Structures are given as C-alpha cells and as structure tokens.
Amino acid sequence: MNLDDPRARRTRAALHAALRELAAERELSDVTMSAVAARAGVNRATLYQHYRDLDALLTDAMEDTVAVVARAAALCPLDAPPDVAPAPLVDLFAHVADRAVLYRRVLGPQGSARCAARLRDRLAAELAARFATGARPPRVAEVPVDVHAAWLAGALLGLLDHWLAADRPAPPAGIALATWRLLRT
Structure with a gap:
C-alpha cells in the first residue's frame, strides 16, 4: 500500500478521527476494531490493511x-x-x-x-x-x-x-x- 496515496491518507485520517472519538466516549478496553471501522465508514478489511491491531492504530493516531x-x-x-x-x-x-x-x-x-x-x-x-x-x-x-x-x-x-x-x-x-x-x- 502506498501511504502517500491521497485515498490512503484520507482513510488513515478517518480511522484516526474515529478512534479518537470512540476513546473520548469509552474506555480503550471497550473500543474494538469493528467499532472503529464502522465509525470511520470503512470495512474491517480496509482497516486491517492499514493497522495490524488497535495499539498500532492508537499509536499512529x-x-x-x-x-x-x-x-x-x-x-x-x-x-x-x-x-x-x-x-x-x-x-x-x-x-x-x-x-x-x-x-x-x-x-x-x-x-x-x-x-x-x-x-x-x-x-x-x-x-x-x-x-x-x-x-x-x-x-x-x-x-x-x-x-x-x-x-x-x-x-x-x-x-x-x-x-x-x-x-x-x-x-x-x-x-x-x-x-x-x-x-x-
């Protein structure tokens, strides 16, 4: 995946925003990859193309x-x-x-x-x-x-x-x- 691609940057930005929103609403232990994907408006497969787990996404966000x-x-x-x-x-x-x-x-x-x-x-x-x-x-x-x-x-x-x-x-x-x-x- 080319991280410089505008679509990849938009997807990552949406995932970051979704995770920050969810983390502001509930404890991190209650945030799932499925919830992040749903909030960001992407499917889970797309999320996993960018991040292997919630910690990796959280660190990047x-x-x-x-x-x-x-x-x-x-x-x-x-x-x-x-x-x-x-x-x-x-x-x-x-x-x-x-x-x-x-x-x-x-x-x-x-x-x-x-x-x-x-x-x-x-x-x-x-x-x-x-x-x-x-x-x-x-x-x-x-x-x-x-x-x-x-x-x-x-x-x-x-x-x-x-x-x-x-x-x-x-x-x-x-x-x-x-x-x-x-x-x-």
Missing part, C-alpha cells in the same frame, strides 16, 4: 502528541527566565488539556502500555534528533543525547499522566511553569 511535545522541546528558549513558562510549553499543556479524556485513557492505568511505550520511544527518537543539532542547555552537554532524550520523553509523559489523573488538574499555564522550573534544575 496519537502521533500529534509526539509532534507537539517535540516542538515544545525544540522551541523552548534555553535562556528563558525561571519565573515565566515559555509559550511552547504552555501550548503543549493547553493542547493536552483540550484532549484530556483521550490522553488520560491512553496514558492512565487502564490505557495501552504498548501505545504509551511506543509514544515514549517515538518522542525520545524525535527529541534525540533535535538535540543532535545542539539545541540543548550547556549544562547537559556531557550527557549523551539519547540519554537526555529518553529522560525527557519519559519525564514528560509521566508528568502528563500525573497531571491528568488529578481530581483538579492545575491550569495549563501553572503546570507549564512547574515543568519549566523542573527542566531548568
């Missing part, structure tokens, strides 16, 4: 997470003051807050451990690629790029899970500032 987190990491100015969260970090938490139910279901205890691990690994790879260009604080220069990327990916996903699990999560600007202060230590 959550790819925007990787892009948003990597963008925030890449765009955060290294010399920003400790008392003001950089705008990309605030944008990251606002993005997650807007999709809180979905993120809670993916990252939480009832979520998909395989999907969370794949997201962490993809995020670490994206961060490592960005860090390899030298976009890192000087104080971590002696830390290998892959170690820094793995640490940051795990820390951010763990923090998102913790933040979303709270009964009354801090507003995005508040958690962004706390995160920024931690990142600067």
Whole structure:
C-alpha cells in the first residue's frame, strides 16, 4: 500500500478521527476494531490493511502528541527566565488539556502500555534528533543525547499522566511553569 496515496491518507485520517472519538466516549478496553471501522465508514478489511491491531492504530493516531511535545522541546528558549513558562510549553499543556479524556485513557492505568511505550520511544527518537543539532542547555552537554532524550520523553509523559489523573488538574499555564522550573534544575 502506498501511504502517500491521497485515498490512503484520507482513510488513515478517518480511522484516526474515529478512534479518537470512540476513546473520548469509552474506555480503550471497550473500543474494538469493528467499532472503529464502522465509525470511520470503512470495512474491517480496509482497516486491517492499514493497522495490524488497535495499539498500532492508537499509536499512529496519537502521533500529534509526539509532534507537539517535540516542538515544545525544540522551541523552548534555553535562556528563558525561571519565573515565566515559555509559550511552547504552555501550548503543549493547553493542547493536552483540550484532549484530556483521550490522553488520560491512553496514558492512565487502564490505557495501552504498548501505545504509551511506543509514544515514549517515538518522542525520545524525535527529541534525540533535535538535540543532535545542539539545541540543548550547556549544562547537559556531557550527557549523551539519547540519554537526555529518553529522560525527557519519559519525564514528560509521566508528568502528563500525573497531571491528568488529578481530581483538579492545575491550569495549563501553572503546570507549564512547574515543568519549566523542573527542566531548568
């Protein structure tokens, strides 16, 4: 299958949207491939041509997470003051807050451990690629790029899970500032 084909891209986009909608309505354990196919308006055979299982579809549908987190990491100015969260970090938490139910279901205890691990690994790879260009604080220069990327990916996903699990999560600007202060230590 040619993933650059406009029909394949439309089908994948429909499958992503269907899965995100279903995950916002019910626990991931209650979402089936049949339900995703029906919601997307495609048959199951078409769905299986694109994804081998729900975890693979979920990981691909959550790819925007990787892009948003990597963008925030890449765009955060290294010399920003400790008392003001950089705008990309605030944008990251606002993005997650807007999709809180979905993120809670993916990252939480009832979520998909395989999907969370794949997201962490993809995020670490994206961060490592960005860090390899030298976009890192000087104080971590002696830390290998892959170690820094793995640490940051795990820390951010763990923090998102913790933040979303709270009964009354801090507003995005508040958690962004706390995160920024931690990142600067």
